[in-house]
Amino acid sequence: MRVIHSLAELRAALAGSATTAFVPTMGNLHEGHLALVRQARQLGSPVVTSIFVNRLQFLPNEDFDRYPRTLARDCALLEGAGCDIVFAPDEAELYPEPQTYKLTPPAVIADLLEGEFRPGFFTGVCTVVLKLFHCVQPAVALFGQKDYQQLMLISQMTAQLALPIRVIGSPTVRAADGLALSSRNAYLSATERAEAVALPLALQAIASALRAGATDLAGVERAQVDALRARGWQPDYLTVRRRSDLRVPSTADLTGRVPLLVLGAAKLGATRLIDNLEFDR
Numbered sequence: 001m002r003v004i005h006s007l008a009e010l011r012a013a014l015a016g017s018a019t020t021a022f023v024p025t026m027g028n029l030h031e032g033h034l035a036l037v038r039q040a041r042q043l044g045s046p047v048v049t050s051i052f053v054n055r056l057q058f059l060p061n062e063d064f065d066r067y068p069r070t071l072a073r074d075c076a077l078l079e080g081a082g083c084d085i086v087f088a089p090d091e092a093e094l095y096p097e098p099q100t101y102k103l104t105p106p107a108v109i110a111d112l113l114e115g116e117f118r119p120g121f122f123t124g125v126c127t128v129v130l131k132l133f134h135c136v137q138p139a140v141a142l143f144g145q146k147d148y149q150q151l152m153l154i155s156q157m158t159a160q161l162a163l164p165i166r167v168i169g170s171p172t173v174r175a176a177d178g179l180a181l182s183s184r185n186a187y188l189s190a191t192e193r194a195e196a197v198a199l200p201l202a203l204q205a206i207a208s209a210l211r212a213g214a215t216d217l218a219g220v221e222r223a224q225v226d227a228l229r230a231r232g233w234q235p236d237y238l239t240v241r242r243r244s245d246l247r248v249p250s251t252a253d254l255t256g257r258v259p260l261l262v263l264g265a266a267k268l269g270a271t272r273l274i275d276n277l278e279f280d281r
């Protein structure tokens with residue numbers, strides 16, 4: 001496995017490759033990332049993983065400075081998972097001058113949910129992913145479904161800009177108790193880690209209530225928001241949406257066969273966790 005820090009070296013290494021499989025990450029890798037790399041091995045070659053903590057997608061009050069940088073450990077894990085090339089540029093390499101040209105996704109999808117609570121987040125994500133796509137020029141790129149809205153925006157961006165890249169979303173990898181794996185789980189204290197499973201359980205409770213025929217969507221969501229709050233969480237949202245466009249389902253959608261999911265974001269102590277669950281009725 002090669003670890004490459006410069007764009008010129010990356011381009012030379014990938015020259016002529018039409019089947020590159022790409023896994024973009026911000027490092028501090030966990031089993032969810034490694035599952036993407038293993039899946040990438042089945043879909044293309046060489047497998048390239050990028051590790052870049054992207055300042056553009058952090059708000060001023062967020063954890064950019066303390067986001068864990070664990071390159072040596074990440075590289076060891078990637079080698080074990082079958083990665084061929086790690087692209088780990090520093091900021092001066094990827095943003096040699098201020099990135100004033102940005103990709104701003106449409107508000108109708110980017111200003112909801114995560115975009116409402118993290119304004120500008122998806123502009124930062126789309127800008128860096130588009131730039132990384134230009135650097136790596138993959139045939140296929142893989143993203144986790146835990147970041148459902150991110151996956152949807154990147155899929156739409158890739159299609160609308162006619163990029164010749166197949167974007168694949170892979171199922172969320174969970175710990176034994178059901179907590180979705182996330183780099184930010186490392187911030188949780190032991191007590192918080194034990195409590196964190198309350199988030200996926202709240203999503204499951206909402207899905208179960210709707211599966212059982214509940215029609216008061218707002219009431220069902222509010223009950224779980226209140227329950228999390230009572231346990232010491234600060235929920236941003238727990239909400240049922242249509243899978244196709246992340247809009248709130250109508251009553252007809254709820255009673256019909258429209259594919260739905262429930263998404264949640266909540267802070268436990270200083271750590272903000274997100275998760276989602278697709279469900280059928």
Ligand code: PAF
Nearest residue numbers: 024025026054125128147
């Ligand atoms: O999901 C992530 O880790 C990041 O948002 C991504 C896609 C690597 C862009 O920085």
